[in-house]
Amino acid sequence: MKIDMGMIGSSAAGCGPIAADAEARGFDGVWASESVTDAFLQSQAALLTTERVSVGTAIAVAFARNPMSVAYLSWDLAAMSGGRFVLGLGSQIQAHVERRFSMPWSSPAGRMRDFLLALDAIFTSWRDGTRLDYRGEHYQHTLMSPVFTPHHHTHRIPTMVAAVGAKMTELGAELCDGLLLHGMTTTAYLDQVTLPAVERGLAASGRDRDALELYVPLFLVMGDTEEQIAETTRKTREQIAFYASTPAYAKVLASIGYENLQLELQTLSRAGKWAEMGDLIDDRILGEIALVGTPEEMPALCRNRFGGRVDRVSSYFGWPVEDPDRLRDILAAFAEPATREVAR
Template sequence: MKLGYSIGYWSSGPPADVPGVLAEAERLGFDSAWTSEAYGSDCLTPLAWWGSTTSTLRLGTNIMQMSARTPAAAAMAAMTIDHLSGGRFVLGLGASGPQVVEGWYGLPYPRPLARTREYIAIVRQIVARGGPVEFDGEFYQLPLRGGTGLGKALKSTLHPRRTEIPIFMGAEGPKNVALAAEIADGWLPFLFSPKANDFYAAALAEGFARDTARHTADTFEVCAAVPVIVHPNVEEAADFIRPFIALYVGGMGARTANFHRDVVARLGYERECDTIADLYLAGRKKEAIAAVPTALVEDLALIGSPEKIKDELSRWRETVITSLLVQGDPGQLQQIADLFA
């Protein structure tokens, strides 16, 4: 299992000393670093800015929201950063959810899997640069169907450094995970737990079995962002993560459509998810955070003493994960690297 570092997305401002953290991650032999976006900072600018201080880390987006950019804009950004990084870029894409897609970007959300399939097909065609790009899909047409009639099929003026840039998919539901296994080069899970490994392995296997699959399980990557906190007191360590879980279970999405909540509920926490969501949506955030069980935190994160974390690592190594993307105190990277050695 490789190690990566999850920079994540900004809250009210940028995180401190990211160049120093990435320098330490490179020194320790980490494989990758990843940025995110929600509805504030974007994921590309920080990756290019901070990535310029690195030399070996793969640089990925986890995730770039598809609704934020047309397929052509995503392909342009991918080819640009791939050149600037010397061929180290990984394009992590995701559909996000209706709250963000319709509320922030003002675009329709329905049928995200079909949109994703078309989106990635166009990105691959642009990056391959085999000729002028033509695509006549349900959601995307190049040139646009029914416009002025003046649109012309175009080929990128930029010659890509690589005619195939790795594309990873953020996915949570079984159909979307299967789609990732079929059309992408890797999967970016969210709120992953070893308890759900068989569920996800089956979804991946379904995708690999399709005639159009690009990979087998042996060549496919699964890079999961996992909170890791080395701390002598498990309850105090869990307190650092409870707000994060409460936010995604209770506050990220509508009551009737919250894919993050569904992921946690599948782990056996249906009743707890209802309680957290009720409290969060009622504005009682502190109570919602307190309602997150420590057992749930331990299912989703590696927390506690070095000995406890080391004992628990075996069950994570037995999962479909190929890279664990560390979320946590940058000052603990050395200690974390030692535990994984």
């Protein structure tokens, strides 16, 4: 199991030093999120200050852009990094695509399929020198003259897509190199929804499970003292409640028998009662979604719950470990084989 650093920053200016530090501390990869700045700018800053780690977007909003603009950015980042860039795309939700980005919205899985196929056609044209002639339902790319063709390179650009529901998961498993799963998940949901959809997508593409990499930013509730764990527990309950109030995660709650909680949380969120929402995340929900323990226990806890299910993970709230040698040892333990479950 690989261990990454997620959400390397909200500013492109600050991402470089953070990524360099992550590489020095032993992380396998870093991920640039997209909230208040561009994920591609963050990725460039991270790639310029690192030499070993993979750097990916988790996520770049696909439908706020078009396949050609994403292709140019990704091609250049792959070239400058020697192939360390990973393109992670997400659909976002309808309100943001239409009202924040003023872009068209349609069935997200269908539009994402078209987007990914268009990207592949563009990359193939640049790589092989073939005529660009992609004609899809939402995207058409039929013009590529030599003056606008970027410098040739042979680096692969792995693509990953963010997925919660079965349709997007199946699509990503069929067309992509990996899936960006959400920390708001349970092993029951993984086993009942996510992994069967992965198998269907892989079967459609004629590939084996080894061809696909599954990444998830986990809620790791950790600390060296009861006080530290209590504080992280509070933040985690509130964050889970925020996600659980969204209809997209209703089936995740249903997988552990909390079918009615989503509507209750949604009602509180619309009333602005944010403080009360976290109180509804009881110990059972917390235990199904989060892992609780000391930092040293986290590698074994992650392997024993998610080993064989996902391939790489990160900690949603980071690591409360300041000693670099201590953290390096903890991170190295993620590569060890699963042995026994850590009891608490």
